[in-house]
Amino acid sequence: MENQDEIPVEPETESSTFISAYEADDWSNYKDSDVMLQQSAIFEEDAAKSPFVGDKEPLSSLEAEYKSGSPILLEKIKVLSEQYAAIRRTRGDGNCFFRSFMFSYLEHILESQDIAEVERIKTNVEKCKKTLQGLGYADFTFEDFFALFIEQLESVVTGNEAPISHDELIVRSRDQSVSDYVVMFFRFVTSGEIRKRSEFFEPFIFGLANLTVEQFCKTSVEPMGEESDHVHITALSDALGVPIRVVYLDRSSCDTGGISVNHHDFVPASDDNDTSSSAAGGSDPNPNPNPNPIPFIVLLYRPGHYDILYRK
Amino acid sequence: MVDFSRVQKELQECNRDINVSGISVNPKSDNLTNLIGTIPGPIGTPYEGGTFKIDINLPDGYPFEPPKMKFATKVWHPNISSQSGAICLDILKDQWSPALTLKTALLSIQALLSAPEPDDPQDAVVAQQYLKDYQTFASTARYWTESFAKTSSLGVEEKVQKLVEMGFPEGLVRSTLEVVGGDENMALEKLCSG
Numbered sequence: 001m002e003n004q005d006e007i008p009v010e011p012e013t014e015s016s017t018f019i020s021a022y023e024a025d026d027w028s029n030y031k032d033s034d035v036m037l038q039q040s041a042i043f044e045e046d047a048a049k050s051p052f053v054g055d056k057e058p059l060s061s062l063e064a065e066y067k068s069g070s071p072i073l074l075e076k077i078k079v080l081s082e083q084y085a086a087i088r089r090t091r092g093d094g095n096c097f098f099r100s101f102m103f104s105y106l107e108h109i110l111e112s113q114d115i116a117e118v119e120r121i122k123t124n125v126e127k128c129k130k131t132l133q134g135l136g137y138a139d140f141t142f143e144d145f146f147a148l149f150i151e152q153l154e155s156v157v158t159g160n161e162a163p164i165s166h167d168e169l170i171v172r173s174r175d176q177s178v179s180d181y182v183v184m185f186f187r188f189v190t191s192g193e194i195r196k197r198s199e200f201f202e203p204f205i206f207g208l209a210n211l212t213v214e215q216f217c218k219t220s221v222e223p224m225g226e227e228s229d230h231v232h233i234t235a236l237s238d239a240l241g242v243p244i245r246v247v248y249l250d251r252s253s254c255d256t257g258g259i260s261v262n263h264h265d266f267v268p269a270s271d272d273n274d275t276s277s278s279a280a281g282g283s284d285p286n287p288n289p290n291p292n293p294i295p296f297i298v299l300l301y302r303p304g305h306y307d308i309l310y311r312k
Numbered sequence: 313m314v315d316f317s318r319v320q321k322e323l324q325e326c327n328r329d330i331n332v333s334g335i336s337v338n339p340k341s342d343n344l345t346n347l348i349g350t351i352p353g354p355i356g357t358p359y360e361g362g363t364f365k366i367d368i369n370l371p372d373g374y375p376f377e378p379p380k381m382k383f384a385t386k387v388w389h390p391n392i393s394s395q396s397g398a399i400c401l402d403i404l405k406d407q408w409s410p411a412l413t414l415k416t417a418l419l420s421i422q423a424l425l426s427a428p429e430p431d432d433p434q435d436a437v438v439a440q441q442y443l444k445d446y447q448t449f450a451s452t453a454r455y456w457t458e459s460f461a462k463t464s465s466l467g468v469e470e471k472v473q474k475l476v477e478m479g480f481p482e483g484l485v486r487s488t489l490e491v492v493g494g495d496e497n498m499a500l501e502k503l504c505s506g
Contacts, residue, residue, distance in 0.1 A: 040406065140321040141411055180376055184410050191411070222409035224376060 044093075053103045053173040054089035056310065062087055072251050075259040080247070080300075086310040087300060094225035097232065097299070097306045098186040103173050104297045104308050105242065110156040110169055112296075118157055124241050125150065131192040131239075145185040152182060184224065190232050191217040193239035204231050227304065237266040243295035247309060249302050265295055314374045319344050319414075326415040335418050337368065345370045348384070349418045353461060354426040358453035359387070362461025364425075366418060367397070378408030379417060386460040388453040390430040390439035399424070400434035455490055471496045475503065 059081045066073045088103070090096045109118060125146065132142055152172065155164045164172075172178045194201045198213040205216045208229060220226045237244050247263040298309040326337045334352040349366035353359030364387060369380040381404055383397030391400040403412060403420050433439030441449045459468045468489065474496070475485040480503050488499045 137411065138325055138413065140318055140325065141413060144315070144318065145410070184376075187409075188411065218409070219407055222411040223407055224409065225406075 050091050051174045052091050052179045056086050056088050076261050079261050084309045085312045088308040092305050094227045095183045097228035098183040100299050100306045100308045102182045106156050108296050128189045131196050135195050142188045145181050148181040149185040189239045190235045191221040193235040233266050238268045241268045243267045245295040245298045246301050314370045316344050322414050337414050351418050351422045358450045359425045359457050362457035364461050375410040378404050388456040390428045390442045391434045393435050
């Protein structure tokens with residue numbers, strides 16, 4: 001929850017106590033690593049105040065957050081509330097995109113009991129496993145994370161046992177030993193997809209970070225807490241074949257003066273016959289009976305953070 | 313809680329191709345949280361011919377948290393503390409990922425031996441020397457490799473012990489031996505001339 005309220009620095013920064021402390025401390029004694037440790041400790045402390053996945057809140061709670069804030073944002077929230085009823089916040093720990101995706105997807109399966117979707121995604125998960133093996137990842141580095149995701153997936157559908165309750169899903173999503181494993185599973189899947197299609201992703205990555213594809217995956221995808229961008233979302237959506245809608249809540253306004261809220265749908269590249277589809281692309285009049293499925297996963301993006309949105 | 317089944321698999325995998333990589337990881341005790349890694353000094357560097365031992369400590373959060381690694385063998389390198397063996401390497405800090413393994417971390421440390429980054433030092437003294445007087449740096453690093461990272465370094469320990477028995481303080485003996493390049497007689501001469 002990186003809202004503006006948290007941005008101002010401590011008032012002591014400008015007081016004389018700080019200055020004298022500054023002079024008393026010999027900063028050359030502080031190594032970069034100490035500063036980094038301290039900084040990450042501060043972030044962790046802040047993040048720990050909110051659960052990995054919060055409770056469902058009415059959209060009015062979002063409005064309350066900006067009560068004395070930007071009028072553009074308040075207008076936009078009003079527009080949002082025509083379509084969306086509720087928000088579920090996730091912890092701002094750099095894993096919020098993956099965590100939002102995890103909860104939103106599992107919750108959808110739990111509520112829809114869409115067995116066909118479960119079978120479909122399992123096929124994709126198998127493909128992702130092969131991708132990683134093909135890229136030279138040792139099985140033991142990823143197999144536990146894959147197994148845990150499949151376990152969660154199976155627990156939300158009726159199989160030999162009844163599915164878990166919605167409350168249990170929330171409990172698990174807040175349990176680090178489940179939640180972080182699933183986040184890491186998505187990080188593996190994302191990294192594998194980016195590296196497998198490195199030619200496609202290379203220009204985006206180069207524009208974003210001036211890194212090679214492999215460096216990008218090592219530094220910005222695979223470590224926990226690294227924030228997600230378009231590249232991550234595209235790769236995860238493609239790899240698992242799950243469309244994702246991202247609704248943008250920022251201060252940008254339209255030229256026309258009217259207030260509207262932008263969204264972008266990440267629609268997975270058709271993965272049926274990867275190789276033949278490009279060759280036969282133009283000749284097939286109807287490659288996909290439903291070319292623009294409305295994503296059941298809707299995330300609210302505010303600069304630096306993703307939460308889950310619920311339609312009316 | 314450390315994921316021990318994963319650690320077991322890591323040890324097996326790492327030690328399987330020890331002949332190729334020269335890198336090994338072995339438990340220090342039977343609880344698998346304290347391990348010892350071994351890396352050969354890279355060829356063509358002042359560390360060539362040395363065998364470096366790395367102390368590995370697995371935190372409870374492993375593999376989500378990075379393994380704690382430091383040199384148990386003394387080494388002269390800009391990114392490794394000559395005092396404590398602490399290593400300045402991003403993947404052992406915020407760039408760690410569960411996708412990495414003890415072996416890949418050790419390989420990265422080996423790569424660090426080949427390619428020091430004096431602009432991001434762990435040991436400021438060594439880094440300064442590396443930047444300002446590379447020749448002295450290289451010969452010191454080589455001497456440290458000879459003295460501490462070779463099995464024949466037992467020879468050095470014997471020399472130290474011998475000189476200490478003659479009544480010279482150990483610290484002085486070591487520094488004198490270092491200055492004269494490990495030559496026992498020259499060291500004795502120097503120590504006597506005081």
